[in-house]
Amino acid sequence: MTTLKSKLHDDLTHAIKARDELRSSTLRLTLAAISKEEVAGKTARELSDDEVQKVIAREAKKRREAAEAFEQGGRAESAERERAEGVVLDSYLPKQLSDEELTAIVADAVAEAKAGGAEGPRAMGAVMKIVNPKVAGLAEGGRVAAAVRQQLAG
Known part of the structure; x- marks a missing residue:
């Protein structure tokens, strides 16, 4: 067990x-x-x-x-x-990432994706592929997707 x-x-x-x-x-x-x-x-x-x-x-x-x-x-x-x-x-789950921590991780992933040639809203998939392994279990998917959309739009 x-x-x-x-x-x-x-x-x-x-x-x-x-x-x-x-x-x-x-x-x-x-x-x-x-x-x-x-x-x-x-x-x-x-x-x-x-x-x-x-x-x-x-x-x-x-x-x-x-x-x-x-x-x-x-x-x-x-x-x-x-x-x-x-x-x-x-109480059985790891502590969730704060909004600031999540934003920092997403910003790094956006920069990495843009360095790889991904641009604009179409880069969402590329950025999510980079972010998801880093935040697995530490942030809900909806929160992550919203943060990525916000970073790509801004």
Whole structure:
């Protein structure tokens, strides 16, 4: 079992013993998503820590989107629950890049892409290829794409 997955299992055990309903239900759902990912495809396999982290990030994103939807639907209590679950999941993810850090990385990538001959808005793909490996797991794709568009337009 990977170290991150075993940490989730251990934390689930502690949450159940502490009768922390929010944490235990969130961890159960996350471990279920990890198990589902492991058996998806033609053969079952164990996920690496990086793959487990991607599943956790996807689950956290689902919580943020659900919270927004509940908020728009006038269900503040459900939105608050989703946000609380998102906070639990965020504790297992690496710290996200600040806007300043992301902008600096994107600026370097834009300069690198322009040195390679990419110009204007059509350079988006080239810049994203350079940026994505550097920010993997540290910034959401939408934030990265918005920062790249802003740099290319400006």
